Amino acid sequence: MPQAARSFDRVACPFCALGCDDVRLAVSADGFVTVDPQACPHAIQGFGGPVGDATPRIDGQPATLDQAIARAAAILGTARAPLIHGLACDLAGQRAAIELGRRIGATVDHLHGAAINANLRALADGGWLAASLAEIRNRADLVVAIGDPTVAMPRFWQRCVWAGDTLTGIAPEDRQVVLIGQNLEVAAATAPDGRKPAVIDVAPADLPAIVAALATLARGGRVFSDQVAGLPVATLRDLVTRLAASRYGVIAWSAGAMAFPHADLTIASLGELLRALNAKTRVVGLPVGGLDNALGAQLASLWLAGKPPRLRFVAGEARHDAALYAADRLLGSGEADALLWIDALGRRAPPAGVPTIALARPGTGFATPPAVLIPVGTPGLDHAGHVLRGDAIVALRLDRLRDSGLPAVADVVERIGSLMQVAA
Amino acid sequence: MPLTLLQGGRVVDPANKTNVVRDIHVRDGRIVAAEPGAKVDRVHDCRGMVVMAGGIDLHSHIAGGKMNLARALTPEQQGVIPPAGLTGLRYAAMGYTMAVEPAMLPSNARQAHLEMADIPIIDRGAYAMLGNDDFLLRLMLQKRDHRAIADYVGCMMHATRALGVKVVNPGGISAFKFNQRSLALDESGPFYGQTPRDVLLTLARALDTLGVPHPLHVHCSNLGIPGNADTTLGTIQAAEGLPVHLTHLQFHSYGAEGDRRFSSAAARIAEAVNGAKNVSIDVGQVMFGQTITASADTMAQFRNARFASPAKWLCMDIECDGGCGLVPFRYRSKDYVNALQWAIGLELFLLVEDPWRVALTTDHPNGGIFTSYPRLIRLLMDKGFRDDALGQIDKHAQAATVLGSIKREYTLEEIAILTRAGPARLLGLKDRGHLAPGAAADIAVYREHQNREAMFEAPALVFKDGVLVAKDGAIMTETRGATHLVRPDRDPAIERELRTYFDRYMLQSFDRFAMTDAEFGPEDRLAVHPCRPRVA
Numbered sequence: 001m002p003q004a005a006r007s008f009d010r011v012a013c014p015f016c017a018l019g020c021d022d023v024r025l026a027v028s029a030d031g032f033v034t035v036d037p038q039a040c041p042h043a044i045q046g047f048g049g050p051v052g053d054a055t056p057r058i059d060g061q062p063a064t065l066d067q068a069i070a071r072a073a074a075i076l077g078t079a080r081a082p083l084i085h086g087l088a089c090d091l092a093g094q095r096a097a098i099e100l101g102r103r104i105g106a107t108v109d110h111l112h113g114a115a116i117n118a119n120l121r122a123l124a125d126g127g128w129l130a131a132s133l134a135e136i137r138n139r140a141d142l143v144v145a146i147g148d149p150t151v152a153m154p155r156f157w158q159r160c161v162w163a164g165d166t167l168t169g170i171a172p173e174d175r176q177v178v179l180i181g182q183n184l185e186v187a188a189a190t191a192p193d194g195r196k197p198a199v200i201d202v203a204p205a206d207l208p209a210i211v212a213a214l215a216t217l218a219r220g221g222r223v224f225s226d227q228v229a230g231l232p233v234a235t236l237r238d239l240v241t242r243l244a245a246s247r248y249g250v251i252a253w254s255a256g257a258m259a260f261p262h263a264d265l266t267i268a269s270l271g272e273l274l275r276a277l278n279a280k281t282r283v284v285g286l287p288v289g290g291l292d293n294a295l296g297a298q299l300a301s302l303w304l305a306g307k308p309p310r311l312r313f314v315a316g317e318a319r320h321d322a323a324l325y326a327a328d329r330l331l332g333s334g335e336a337d338a339l340l341w342i343d344a345l346g347r348r349a350p351p352a353g354v355p356t357i358a359l360a361r362p363g364t365g366f367a368t369p370p371a372v373l374i375p376v377g378t379p380g381l382d383h384a385g386h387v388l389r390g391d392a393i394v395a396l397r398l399d400r401l402r403d404s405g406l407p408a409v410a411d412v413v414e415r416i417g418s419l420m421q422v423a424a
Numbered sequence: 425m426p427l428t429l430l431q432g433g434r435v436v437d438p439a440n441k442t443n444v445v446r447d448i449h450v451r452d453g454r455i456v457a458a459e460p461g462a463k464v465d466r467v468h469d470c471r472g473m474v475v476m477a478g479g480i481d482l483h484s485h486i487a488g489g490k491m492n493l494a495r496a497l498t499p500e501q502q503g504v505i506p507p508a509g510l511t512g513l514r515y516a517a518m519g520y521t522m523a524v525e526p527a528m529l530p531s532n533a534r535q536a537h538l539e540m541a542d543i544p545i546i547d548r549g550a551y552a553m554l555g556n557d558d559f560l561l562r563l564m565l566q567k568r569d570h571r572a573i574a575d576y577v578g579c580m581m582h583a584t585r586a587l588g589v590k591v592v593n594p595g596g597i598s599a600f601k602f603n604q605r606s607l608a609l610d611e612s613g614p615f616y617g618q619t620p621r622d623v624l625l626t627l628a629r630a631l632d633t634l635g636v637p638h639p640l641h642v643h644c645s646n647l648g649i650p651g652n653a654d655t656t657l658g659t660i661q662a663a664e665g666l667p668v669h670l671t672h673l674q675f676h677s678y679g680a681e682g683d684r685r686f687s688s689a690a691a692r693i694a695e696a697v698n699g700a701k702n703v704s705i706d707v708g709q710v711m712f713g714q715t716i717t718a719s720a721d722t723m724a725q726f727r728n729a730r731f732a733s734p735a736k737w738l739c740m741d742i743e744c745d746g747g748c749g750l751v752p753f754r755y756r757s758k759d760y761v762n763a764l765q766w767a768i769g770l771e772l773f774l775l776v777e778d779p780w781r782v783a784l785t786t787d788h789p790n791g792g793i794f795t796s797y798p799r800l801i802r803l804l805m806d807k808g809f810r811d812d813a814l815g816q817i818d819k820h821a822q823a824a825t826v827l828g829s830i831k832r833e834y835t836l837e838e839i840a841i842l843t844r845a846g847p848a849r850l851l852g853l854k855d856r857g858h859l860a861p862g863a864a865a866d867i868a869v870y871r872e873h874q875n876r877e878a879m880f881e882a883p884a885l886v887f888k889d890g891v892l893v894a895k896d897g898a899i900m901t902e903t904r905g906a907t908h909l910v911r912p913d914r915d916p917a918i919e920r921e922l923r924t925y926f927d928r929y930m931l932q933s934f935d936r937f938a939m940t941d942a943e944f945g946p947e948d949r950l951a952v953h954p955c956r957p958r959v960a
């Protein structure tokens with residue numbers, strides 16, 4: 001029976017770290033969400049559709065929420081090396097997961113633990129200069145993107161670069177864009193007046209050499225050849241000259257696009273490049289990323305445990321090791337003997353092979369049913385909450401748009417924890 | 425409700441002009457008058473001990489974006505910035521029951537509050553940072569009248585759940601975004617054309633209009649620059665008699681004399697403060713050792729980055745309202761400049777006469793970490809100890825300070841003023857910082873000890889809202905404190921302009937930017953303090 005839908009036109013979106021709050025959608029009486037077809041594809045995918053099956057399951061069989069929570073506590077309680085992973089949820093859920101990790105002596109990682117740690121390792125190596133999104137939106141005259149920013153932030157160009165009015169009076173036609181990488185989304189980076197971005201075609205594996213050369217040139221050093229990774233040095237010199245001549249340049253890098261060993265060293269070179277350029281002008285960095293509230297996990301982990309994700313709690317003390325406590329490694333090596341998987345934002349199935357408690361969105365497809373499945377609500381849709389924007393400054397307030405009865409991750413995790421003993 | 429009796433302690437309660445041996449009664453989280461004949465449920469023997477209100481730190485960087493960046497920048501120094509949990513426990517174990525985060529950027533307010541809610545036991549509050557925000561600079565450029573500006577400031581205090589307002593290097597952080605590397609007190613900033621003097625006066629006046637109890641919290645221009653004392657004296661003038669609180673004044677009391685072009689101007693500054701009753705200060709004492717400096721003053725931090733130790737640093741321009749600069753630093757007693765900084769801080773403490781206008785801070789973690797307060801108290805109370813410490817520092821610095829000639833030793837009463845009664849008064853917290861009936865039962869009980877550091881390090885008993893939370897330096901139970909704030913009257917008409925501004929220039933709407941009370945969890949109490957009636 002068709003019922004009146006409620007429509008919303010300024011919805012805050014948790015599906016990437018750009019933190020848009022202008023999504024238009026309608027929610028029908030049965031909770032079905034129809035998103036404005038003009039909206040960002042990520043938002044359509046994330047918000048759209050029915051509430052789905054909210055029934056918890058134990059070994060594939062329907063169970064009550066109480067039973068599922070009790071079973072989850074039993075599995076975690078007998079595990080010697082429990083792993084809490086995913087953490088794709090709101091800040092409250094992440095906080096609860098970290099506290100549960102402390103309580104039961106677990107390892108805690110985030111879905112994007114590798115990118116988080118690549119950036120933080122580079123930060124701890126030398127530091128950098130950065131800016132939050134509104135500064136870029138209002139000041140940038142040159143944006144150099146290393147790796148495609150639209151992978152992690154689909155509307156990056158629209159919202160941060162080709163936006164209309166700016167506080168400083170800088171207009172879209174005053175802005176220039178340079179893209180470095182491969183398989184880049186050129187259309188969105190094209191100016192409203194039709195100017196195409198300059199593209200420097202570089203394979204990911206060549207980024208370390210290119211970035212190191214840029215840093216050397218910016219410091220006034222010499223590169224002793226005509227080419228770096230097949231690119232004429234003149235091209236790199238020209239880029240450095242343009243950055244040095246900008247009034248407020250931006251170097252936006254995507255750690256997620258740096259899928260090569262020691263990406264942190266390349267990011268550290270970007271720090272060097274930024275420091276050198278700021279001797280004379282202002283050029284700021286923007287680590288583009290933060291999908292699945294990675295920055296929320298990063299911050300909550302830092303303020304609760306003093307260290308970033310890839311934590312292990314031993315007798316209540318937090319240890320951090322970006323390699324040792326990587327979820328992939330622990331699962332691949334069989335060291336983890338139980339997994340608490342948290343994904344309230346995507347519908348991704350957990351890695352297989354270990355007894356798993358999945359806190360997942362309805363509609364998540366599993367190859368084999370997890371030991372415990374607890375369907376959870378999505379923050380910003382089924383319950384209120386917060387996610388961190390990609391600059392790690394703005395915590396975006398998310399609203400509840402429908403009454404689905406799906407529990408929030410934080411509630412489920414706290415209930416599991418309340419049934420468990422404190423680790424010895 | 426059970427009645428608790430703290431029996432026979434020497435009650436040092438300068439807010440109530442009390443320094444006598446007497447009992448304190450506690451019921452339902454509050455101090456109550458003696459009730460003759462009432463059944464006492466719990467007695468704590470405080471004979472031979474000193475009873476004070478819980479300590480209040482009015483300037484300590486305990487939360488927010490920059491502290492998490494600091495944690496990430498220096499993973500090798502876990503001790504410097506404790507996680508939220510330890511922050512609360514260490515303050516409580518030291519007899520402190522409240523700390524105020526002094527540098528909450530409006531754009532980061534929500535995250536800062538979420539983080540502060542995870543600090544156990546102690547109460548928290550925060551100052552919203554204004555004065556480098558493009559919105560204010562535009563209002564000033566448009567020559568808007570002071571009422572509209574007061575409305576804006578009030579609006580931002582509401583939106584960020586603030587207890588006060590701080591200005592950092594007025595206009596200078598904004599200027600740095602336009603690639604300007606310095607900004608003098610009477611120099612027009614780029615683009616908006618406002619001088620630091622105008623920005624300061626504008627904000628001081630706005631707070632006065634709104635009746636906000638805490639004076640404008642001022643981090644002066646030219647932090648750390650030899651010779652900046654002139655700027656500081658100019659800043660005192662610039663307030664034109666309006667209440668201002670000059671924070672971490674030590675970093676702003678430098679002369680440029682002598683062979684090394686770095687000298688103490690503490691005497692001149694103290695004299696000016698003594699003569700300006702509208703001015704209160706905290707010192708930002710330097711304590712030797714490793715720390716990380718964290719400041720919104722990107723202009724100053726960028727300048728100081730060359731001193732980073734270890735050699736790494738970060739600067740960030742933030743959301744058209746401020747910035748953040750992080751520079752790890754090691755204060756060395758054998759370094760002339762560091763040693764003199766240490767001496768300058770102590771000179772200020774000892775030369776400013778009225779303890780009600782001085783708060784004890786190290787500007788945690790900028791001058792040193794807050795756990796060094798007991799040592800700092802001993803330096804103030806014990807001339808012998810101080811002179812010994814002076815004898816250990818760089819010889820040239822010894823020659824450049826008058827510290828050795830200062831005889832003053834702080835009394836227990838004066839320490840109680842610097843660490844609780846004074847800050848409570850400066851913040852407008854009527855029910856904190858003292859021990860009269862009606863006050864919150866935030867109480868620290870210290871064992872008398874000749875060694876004042878030992879005495880203040882691990883109080884025998886600490887009560888928070890009447891609950892025994894620490895004993896001899898060990899935590900007994902983890903309670904949850906409150907968030908303190910003010911809600912000045914303002915004409916919300918200005919919000920229309922803010923909505924347009926956010927829609928045009930920011931990435932979220934004003935209504936989404938503004939916090940709501942519902943965002944604080946059910947266990948997070950909000951303690952709203954009254955403002956004076958608004959003036960026209």
Ligand code: SF4
Binds near residue numbers: 041043154
């Ligand atoms: S860009 Fe990101 S925040 Fe914006 S609508 Fe798309 S997924 Fe949501």
Ligand SMILES: [Zn+2]
Binds near residue numbers: 485526672
């Ligand atoms: Zn400070």
